[in-house]
Amino acid sequence: MIDDLPLNLFESFHENCEQDDEQNESFELEPGIDEEHLVLCNKRIDYELRSLQLSHVCLYDFYSEYRKTKITTADKVLFEANSIPTSEARRGRPLNDRWLFQANHPQYFSHLIIRRSFNVFPVLIGPAIPRRDREDTAERYARAILTLFYPWRSPLDVCDLDQTWCDALKVREASLTARSNKVINNIQLLHDCKRDRDSDLFQLVNQPLPSRPVNTSSPYNDADIEDAEQILALLDESNHLNPSSLNKQAIEG
Numbered sequence: 001m002i003d004d005l006p007l008n009l010f011e012s013f014h015e016n017c018e019q020d021d022e023q024n025e026s027f028e029l030e031p032g033i034d035e036e037h038l039v040l041c042n043k044r045i046d047y048e049l050r051s052l053q054l055s056h057v058c059l060y061d062f063y064s065e066y067r068k069t070k071i072t073t074a075d076k077v078l079f080e081a082n083s084i085p086t087s088e089a090r091r092g093r094p095l096n097d098r099w100l101f102q103a104n105h106p107q108y109f110s111h112l113i114i115r116r117s118f119n120v121f122p123v124l125i126g127p128a129i130p131r132r133d134r135e136d137t138a139e140r141y142a143r144a145i146l147t148l149f150y151p152w153r154s155p156l157d158v159c160d161l162d163q164t165w166c167d168a169l170k171v172r173e174a175s176l177t178a179r180s181n182k183v184i185n186n187i188q189l190l191h192d193c194k195r196d197r198d199s200d201l202f203q204l205v206n207q208p209l210p211s212r213p214v215n216t217s218s219p220y221n222d223a224d225i226e227d228a229e230q231i232l233a234l235l236d237e238s239n240h241l242n243p244s245s246l247n248k249q250a251i252e253g
Contacts, residue, residue, distance in 0.1 A: 028041060032106070032110050040106065041106050043063070045105065048153050049101050049102040058152075060122060060149055061177075061180070063120075064120055064121065065115060069112065071112050096115045096116070097114070097115040099113040100113070129141065131191045139165045143159075145169060145173075
């Protein structure tokens with residue numbers, strides 16, 4: 001239980017939280033060997049300490065094609081026998097490929113990496129990836145692209161100490177996979193669609209309203225005047241014939 005954890009663990013957790021405020025990184029308490037043993041971990045640690053056999057996999061593909069899961073008894077038997085799960089003769093559906101984390105991973109003894117049955121689309125939380133054709137955000141764009149689509153285990157794998165992120169991207173972009181380039185182009189296409197949408201909306205809001213004819217009263221007509229004069233004459237004649245009746249109706253009304 002959490003109450004049984006050593007004090008230095010929480011001190012380390014507090015130090016990590018202080019670093020999170022500066023580096024914008026968070027950690028989670030996850031189960032270790034069993035539910036009573038908790039460890040500090042996050043997705044960066046899972047990726048950095050992935051199996052050496054997955055060194056060629058970029059961060060985006062890692063979370064699109066693989067996931068972390070608990071080691072079962074059957075998994076332990078397979079790994080202890082140095083066998084490949086997918087090549088085992090067994091009934092039913094073949095097992096998905098499995099890999100162990102590196103030995104210094106906090107969940108090395110309790111969890112492993114398994115290939116997903118179906119790829120998923122990772123959801124990026126935080127600031128959006130900038131447009132690639134903007135000079136003021138070129139460094140941030142290059143950093144995001146290299147972090148997501150170039151395999152790495154430390155920052156020096158994606159950018160040297162004496163390099164800008166833009167220069168690092170120029171050197172490494174030739175080694176990006178076709179799948180990564182397709183995702184990158186789709187990101188830019190999404191920006192273009194939003195730009196065109198905003199442009200159309202701006203034009204729609206700011207375009208002048210079409211002129212419409214002003215409705216005026218009906219044109220002058222002598223026939224209307226004659227009809228009005230006849231009506232007034234009839235009313236005047238009725239008033240002379242029976243004035244008391246009209247006055248009584250007016251009072252009662």
